Amino acid sequence: MTFKQFAFNNVKRNTRQYLSYFLSCMFAVTVFFMYAVIVFHPDIQNAEFRDVVQRGILLTEAIIYGFSFLFVLFSTGSFIKSRKKQYGLLTTLGISKSQLNRMLILENTIIGITSIVAGLLLGALLTKLFLMIFSQILGLDQILPFYLSLKAIGITSLLFFIMFEVNSLAVVWTLRTNSIMEVFRGAKGPKKTPKFSWILSLLAIGLIGAGYYLAYISTVVTIFLYMLPILILVIPGTYFLFSQFSIAFIALLKRKKRFYLHKLNLLTISDLSHKLKDNARILFIVTILSAVALTSSGVLYGLFQGVEAEAKRFVPQDATLISKGNSKIDKLEKEINFVESSFKEKDIAFQSNLIRTTQAQMQSENENWNLVWAQIYSYSDYKAIANLHGRNVSFEIDDGEMVISKQEFALPDDNKPPKKLTIKSKNESATLHTKVAKLELNQNIYTTFDIVVSDSIFKQFVQSAASNEVYYNYAMEIPKWKTHADDIEQIFANVDREIAYPDSQPEYYLRMKEGLSYLFFFGIFISVLFFLAAGSILYFRMYQDMDKDLHHYHSIYRIGITDKEMKKIATRQLGFLFFIPFIVAVVHASFAFKALQNMIASSVILPSVMSVSVFFVIHLMNFIFIRNVYTAKLKKVM
Template sequence: MTFRQFAFNNVKRSFGRYAAYFFSSAFAVTVFFMYAAFIFHPDVVNGTIRPSVRRGMVSAEVIIFLFAIFFTFYSTSSFLKMRKKDFGLLTLLGITRSQLNKLIIVENTIIAILSIITGISFGALFTKIFLMMFSVILDLESPLSYYIDWKAIVLTAFLFFVLFETITVMTLVTIRSNKIIDLLKAAKQPKKPPFYSIWLSLLALACLAAGYYLAYSSDIIKMMKRVLPILGLVIIGTYFLYTQASIGLLRFYTKQKRSYYRGTNLVTAAELTYKLKDNARILSIVTILTAVTFTSTGVLANLYFGKKAETEARFPHAIALVAKNGLGQFEEKVQIINNLLQEENIHFTNHQAQLIRVYNPYKLNDHVMQNISLISVSDYNKFADLAHQPHISLPTNTAAYMYPTPDKGYEPIKGKNIALSIKNSNKIVQLKLNKPVYQPVLNPTTHVGYILIVHDHLFNEFKNLATKDTTQYYFGVSYKDWEDKKAVVQKLDDKIQKDKIIDYNTRLESFEIMREFFSLTFFIGFFISILFFLAADSILYLKLYNDLEQDLKQYLSLAKIGLTLKEMKQIAAKQVAILFFVPFAIATVHAGFAFKMLQNMVSGSVVKISVLVIVIFLVVQLIYYFFIRSLYIKKIAKVM
């Protein structure tokens, strides 16, 4: 038998150990290859596809490869740890250090080559579907043809081969520093009795509670400052939850005599205490990876499927026309819009109103206070009808600030009172500020300042004092199925030009921009999220397989004291279920507060899509659990 044959037979005999790592690595190669095939596609290279899309795909490639570095390093280290006893026996039998290093490199090279070949093969097989999905999601006029450039194959094979080989060589250091006796005793190290601190347990709960509160109360402005503290608090809380609080919870359970001494619960709880303590770091990583998967997938899915509702909330009117002054130009453009919509047989509703530009005479250095526009409450309610928003009422001598977008957190006009005056007038009015209106009923525009809603009587007083320079005009139009009226909007774009006086915008234009961005991020993030989820489950599988030899010895001991095979299967099933679903449950809670933070930043409901995402991942987790449990129990049955 040659040295290479010996290495190949080792891989063949130990393929169960390599299975999760092999399939996860192959999937990473598959996803990377499909993205590379897109990047080198002729339509993308020649500029038929927008450059921003290609840049997004390149960014995804970088993320996938960085993740592959982490996962490969962890997996290779786990394999070497699993095989320390084998390496110790080989060293005892006379294998030299250089031969052992060569054996490890050859074995990992075999797995690397198989992963690369499998990944590229499946990538080539699914690239057609990948390109079709991409064409549909980005709504391309002509679908991308099936094409694989040789550069994609070379790039994928070269990068992943170098990655696998480099990390294998780096991890050889852990073997080189161990003596033979240490290698032989690697799996026999006695376990210390689990210890937990009540203070660290309380710290875990405090960190999680603080992180959840920050997420729950965040808006789009606060989120920018809080995202890193939230992530740090949740990671610390999760780690101490496993290392400390879980041990305390199991200790509390041992005092519940009625349940603790029922069936095999005593054995399950006793062994689980050690498993949770030993696997705390792994379970923390798995929980965070799973939570990141749930959060990213849920956020991207909500943004993608909720883009229409979000556009409608940010742009209440399908068409908006604004003029700083110049009523003649404004009415001319309004007539163009009305005539075109009538020619196209589109049933529409519209309303136009006058706005008055005012300022705060006591805050001349405040930009916001010098750029305020007033709208009467009657006109506000008419525009609210067009936008399908509720009416408001205002008492005399009060005003309410209307947010330009539905994003809470940024409130430039606040306080209890405000003073208003109009240019070239000595009139100063003191008003009490009511609660702001968070949902705008006018499309955002640079031609109109910060909008205050005031009582009709007060608005008319300022209107009588207004000049041409302090008068603004707004015209809004609404109609159904606005997203399908591309031809109409194109005709309006050709007839109405923006300038320093006239501003014109359509909901469809913003929707197209939003759809392109959300579609691309969803498409890119979806496959990366799946990769993260598979990696999390693969880490659990590796840990279970790494502990299998020691677990089998314990089950043999249990068999000697009278436990039946059925009872041992029950114990094994419970332990595997807890290791699989406790991280899943905690990750779901983490993601739930992340979804609440998202809900604070978008207009539509995120509940339905978020629940659907969790349910889909739960189904995948159940399938993976039953598969792993079956393999685990079969191993136990073989030695009984």
């Protein structure tokens, strides 16, 4: 048997141990390759969105490659620990350091090349489906044809080969300074009684609770202020949760003698505290990776599904044209005629209304409300606009009052105007009591707020208004705007913005959908990669502790535990190690979803449940596979 055959047989004999690592690497290669195919696809080269797609894909590729590098580095370290006894035995039998280094490099090279080849083959098989999904998500007119790029194959192969070889050198460096006895001893070490701190245990709950509270109360304005504090609180809190609180919780369970001594609980719980303490860092990493995967995928999917609701939220009226000044009235009529004739040519049903408004400046001792420009609507005109869009007006108004628009982003921090405000135009002024209501009107680029006053007050202002203080608001109700979104956007794109400023739900909808399509397409595969890596890390840890666990189970088997009870204990302990991080990650993600719900109009319940369900199925399948491998090994000690 040659040295190369010896290295190949080592990989072959450890197939199960390397399987999860191999599949994760293969998936990373597959995703990297498919994204690279899009970059070099000839139809993308001539597309309008080429630059956006290429920048997004390059960023995605960098994240995938960087994460894969760290993942492979961590994985190889785990394999070294789990196989130290083998390396120690080979060393005692006379293998030289250079031969051992060669064997390690060969083994990692074999696994790396196999992962690259398998990943490229799988990527080639899935490329057509990937291009279909890409075309569908981005709303392209036609599906991109199947295409395999030699450049994509070459770049993927070269970068991942370099990654595997660099990690092979890292493996050699790991063993370089270890003595023979250290290598032979492997992962074994003295087992001490797990210790914990009540202060750190309570601190874990406090930190996580504080982070949850900030997420719960965050809004679209405050989330950017709270995001960093939330991470600073939740991440160390999660670490202390596993390294301290979990041990404290097990200690409390042990005090409940009736529960602790019931059936197999004694054997399950007594060893679980050691497992939780030994694996605290791994469980922390797995939880954070899983939480990132769940949160990012759920948030992206929730935003993507809620595009229409967000369009209606930020652009309440289907479509509007706003023109400033009496001097443009003739030109405005031409623009309106162009829009209406274009709608009729495209057979797009609509209703419309043209009203006149005016502007004034608010004056107050409160600096947040002083010298702020507002657009004034009469109560009758506002009611006509609301009725055009099928809405009812929820408030009444008299001559001494005005209603100010409630805007999430424009109002000051306290969100409350003074009880009285003076509105002043060039030739008119009035001091009125203020009320706040949600005025569902499109934004005016010339003013900050919309206000509604009584018809008599409005008449005073509009009759005395200077020419440049008057606005003409043309509003359209389009029952099936989503069906004709592309046509409507094109029509409004041809409106002269010097004469009339257009604003429409279809334009906002298409712009937001396009941006979120890119984010969703680039982010979802990274989320899956993170989650698969989290499962693989648990798999590596199980193999690393396999010899120690088998020795433990062999000991308790000799005192009379049956095969069925042995499997039950092992399944419970594996279940705790697998599903505790997942449950914590789901709770973390749930508060992230709550923060998202505070920011958007559409419900995130269904998208978040679907996202968590998909990842749960993946996690459950991974657990079943690992449990079967684990119990198969367990049979050998019975």
